[in-house]
Amino acid sequence: MPMSPSPRLALITLTGASLALLAGCGTSSSDSGNDGSTAQAATSASKVKVVASTNVYGDITEQIGGDKVNVTSIISNPDQDPHSFEANTQNQLALSKAKVVIENGGGYDDFIDRMLKSSNNSSVELINAVQVSGKTAPEGGELNEHVWYDFPAVSKIVDRIAAALGKADPSDAATFSRNAGTFKDKLAGLEAKEADIKKAHSGDGIGITEPVPLYLTEASGLVNKTPDAFSEAIEEGDDVSPKVLQETLKLYSAKQVKALVYNAQTSGPQTEKVKDAAKAGDIPVVPVTETLPKGKDYLGWMTANVDALAAALGK
Incomplete structure (x- = not known):
């Protein structure tokens, strides 16, 4: 979790050839004749494609988007130290196709910004959780970028995700807003638990x-x-x-x-x-x-x- 502009999350150099090859490998056969597979692919294609830097934001997005979103979480292994994470060509491909991308920001996952620059995805909606939270470094100190442990900040992030999904899929905007409200009600319950601890300790x-x-x-x-x-x-x-x-x-x-x-x-x-x-x-x-x-x-x-x-x- 870097506190300085220098990245702690390493990025594997991607080449145009490797990305093109990966994209080609991901293309399904057009002569399969499987109507079920075709229908399933069409349904998947209609979902809002979202890429999250970690499964924290990926899960929050799934709670808001339900079956209307297709979420890829880049860092998802609970046994892995995020500091040593290495992004790859599959991550690059997912970013190139995403409608919404959610990064933590604050120096935590700078690889997202670098990969987006080379993804040729100019229409993506980028959400920076630290920026949305409004958190800044204290005077003479350093920013604590772990904003997903701050429930009021997460509430703001939830609203921002719901708005981005609604922009990408206006017909389901009301559903996203309703799901966000339900999620925030549960966050309020967590804040009440914190208040109980504070009262006693x-x-x-x-x-x-x-x-x-x-x-x-x-x-x-x-x-x-x-x-x-x-x-x-x-x-x-x-x-x-x-x-x-x-x-x-x-x-x-x-x-x-x-x-x-x-x-x-x-x-x-x-x-x-x-x-x-x-x-x-x-x-x-x-x-x-x-x-x-x-x-x-x-x-x-x-x-x-x-x-x-x-x-x-x-x-």
Whole structure:
């Protein structure tokens, strides 16, 4: 999750020849004589083609668009570190055909912008989640680009997605708007859960390994005690100095925090030491991820995260 203009998500160089070859391989035979396949293809072609940089935005779009959308999520493996993701020719092809593209922005998935420039898709509707959220870097600080952990921001993004789908498919615009309203009602329920945590635990300290969950924890009234030098180094893939590591570990041995909210998707030796210190101090560990776990939709995933946080603090 880069905080600087330099990309952390690598992009494989694409050639015109490889893209053309892929497009050719994707063309179905015209002499199959299978009326069912033809009808199915026609139905698929009538759907709004959407590409999302991650399955977080892909799932949200599916909840709003239902069977009227065909969504491709580029980063979707819950076991993969998004930092090391490599885009490919299939991603490029999907972007070239999309009517709507959803990126996180904020330096998280810059490969989308670069691929779109070479896709020759001038009519695409591009949604930048960070821009829609209105989040900016604090004075003297860096932007926390993980806006999908901020429920008011997600509510704005939902409206923007519904509007883009309605523009691409005006006949179903009312359906998209209605589905967006239902989704936002459920987001309001998550905000109410955060308010309950805040009422019971406002000012309580927590530790993190990366800034991924901070919008959620801050909305819940919790105070991050982890040294910035630790979480920033982990996020950038740098080594943490021995002094900073010891300062971080002391949070758990001295029981200065009530929980560790741990990014399970980017673990390493130093974050494992922190997790071990929390367990040794009998401090609950709440794992979070950057993409949807298998078998979860966005709302179910976030409900589980909020409930796990509440349960950990209740100990």
